[in-house]
Amino acid sequence: MDNLNKAYIKIPRSFTMDYEQIDSILNELAVIRNSDVHEIGLDFTYTNFFSAELSTFLGIIIQHLQSEGYELFARNLKIDSKVGRILSKNEFLKLIMDKDPIRDTYNSTIKYVKVNSENINSINSYLENNFIPKFESTVKTSGLNKELEESFKDSIFEFSDNISSHSHSKYLYMCGQYFYNNKELKMAIADMGITIPRNLREHHVLVGGVSDDEYIDWAMQKGNSTKGIPQSGMGLNEIKEAMKRLGHMTIVSNRGYWKQSYDGTIEKKLLSEPFPGTLLHMNILLNKSSDYENDILNIFENDDDLVF
Amino acid sequence: MNKKIIVKDIIESPLAVNTKQGKEVFEVIEKELGKQNVVDVDFSGLTTITTAFLNLSIGKLYSLDEPRELNKRVKILSDSLTVFQKQKIQRVMENAKIKISDEELNEG
Numbered sequence: 001m002d003n004l005n006k007a008y009i010k011i012p013r014s015f016t017m018d019y020e021q022i023d024s025i026l027n028e029l030a031v032i033r034n035s036d037v038h039e040i041g042l043d044f045t046y047t048n049f050f051s052a053e054l055s056t057f058l059g060i061i062i063q064h065l066q067s068e069g070y071e072l073f074a075r076n077l078k079i080d081s082k083v084g085r086i087l088s089k090n091e092f093l094k095l096i097m098d099k100d101p102i103r104d105t106y107n108s109t110i111k112y113v114k115v116n117s118e119n120i121n122s123i124n125s126y127l128e129n130n131f132i133p134k135f136e137s138t139v140k141t142s143g144l145n146k147e148l149e150e151s152f153k154d155s156i157f158e159f160s161d162n163i164s165s166h167s168h169s170k171y172l173y174m175c176g177q178y179f180y181n182n183k184e185l186k187m188a189i190a191d192m193g194i195t196i197p198r199n200l201r202e203h204h205v206l207v208g209g210v211s212d213d214e215y216i217d218w219a220m221q222k223g224n225s226t227k228g229i230p231q232s233g234m235g236l237n238e239i240k241e242a243m244k245r246l247g248h249m250t251i252v253s254n255r256g257y258w259k260q261s262y263d264g265t266i267e268k269k270l271l272s273e274p275f276p277g278t279l280l281h282m283n284i285l286l287n288k289s290s291d292y293e294n295d296i297l298n299i300f301e302n303d304d305d306l307v308f
Numbered sequence: 309m310n311k312k313i314i315v316k317d318i319i320e321s322p323l324a325v326n327t328k329q330g331k332e333v334f335e336v337i338e339k340e341l342g343k344q345n346v347v348d349v350d351f352s353g354l355t356t357i358t359t360a361f362l363n364l365s366i367g368k369l370y371s372l373d374e375p376r377e378l379n380k381r382v383k384i385l386s387d388s389l390t391v392f393q394k395q396k397i398q399r400v401m402e403n404a405k406i407k408i409s410d411e412e413l414n415e416g
Contacts (some may be wrong), residue, residue, distance in 0.1 A: 105309045120323050121321075121323075124323055124356070148390060153355075154356060154392075155357055157358045158359065158360060162360070223407060234363065235360055254360055306384040306398065308375040308379050308401060
């Protein structure tokens with residue numbers, strides 16, 4: 001903090017979905033909210049890499065702070081720098097700066113958007129226009145890309161229905177980025193709702209001192225739900241299973257950080273301070289698609305009838 | 309009498325993705341079963357189907373009757389589904405069956 005009215009959140013040097021970086025931002029945010037400031041600067045002084053889909057993470061924080069009456073601004077972010085250009089292209093900077101976006105000539109940037117979680121046509125158009133072409137241009141095997149696209153889209157819609165049903169949040173925030181060199185397609189989708197741990201605590205689904213990361217882990221298991229009807233509890237588990245074929249996934253919700261790597265390893269950690277919503281981050285490894293080509297082809301042999 | 313219902317026509321969308329749509333389809337099936345019809349459920353033309361939709365449209369059918377009776381009276385047209393979609397329906401059916409038997413055990 002450099003004067004009584006302003007404080008700064010330091011954006012990490014290389015901002016990715018790693019626990020340490022997410023935690024450091026939330027920590028700085030908590031310090032600021034306990035002080036008596038009115039203006040908060042996002043300090044990009046040392047930032048030389050910003051994984052653009054994390055505009056969703058920062059966007060949720062900005063909108064949360066704005067709703068509490070704080071004024072937000074960017075510090076030391078040059079529009080002609082690498083980070084400045086990418087955040088201008090994806091229109092994230094419109095949240096905190098009055099600048100027209102730069103046009104994306106490489107077609108790798110995916111816009112930061114806010115949509116009503118019940119507006120399925122808008123969500124579908126966003127996915128079809130921005131993400132699906134990346135599958136089609138990268139995964140050349142006929143049939144395989146269709147199956148991967150289906151898994152990806154299903155996951156997003158499972159998440160959006162979960163938001164509508166549980167979180168009391170009307171809107172979804174989404175952003176993405178395609179990393180051409182290593183063929184990674186990243187997406188972050190989030191809400192500003194009640195969060196998974198708080199919802200589960202309210203429903204008393206687990207007893208004792210259960211931590212937020214454990215609550216997320218519970219919600220990811222097949223059949224676990226608070227809906228109170230037998231036909232439920234599959235959505236988050238479906239995403240988890242689909243991501244075993246697609247790449248890495250991370251969920252941040254309140255103080256829980258839960259990550260499933262492509263090799264199936266689960267990492268659960270407690271964040272020092274809460275995130276004001278639930279965020280799903282997907283890192284789709286399109287260059288790994290050939291790994292599961294045989295699995296996909298075997299699926300085609302399933303001729304069983306559907307029996308109740 | 310056999311009555312074919314086309315899911316896409318009921319929800320007026322190729323995206324079968326939420327619980328509200330699932331409930332709409334369930335109500336149509338329930339109504340036809342009430343008329344003693346055998347219902348053929350056609351999923352053609354759907355590009356995306358989620359478990360959120362299937363739990364309510366198909367999974368909830370287990371609350372109406374025993375599986376043996378459902379097999380006689382509701383036919384899911386497999387040819388109208390992609391392999392992924394078909395697998396998803398199988399998972400939804402399994403989940404509903406497990407949960408219903410858990411509930412019966414708890415009640416018993």
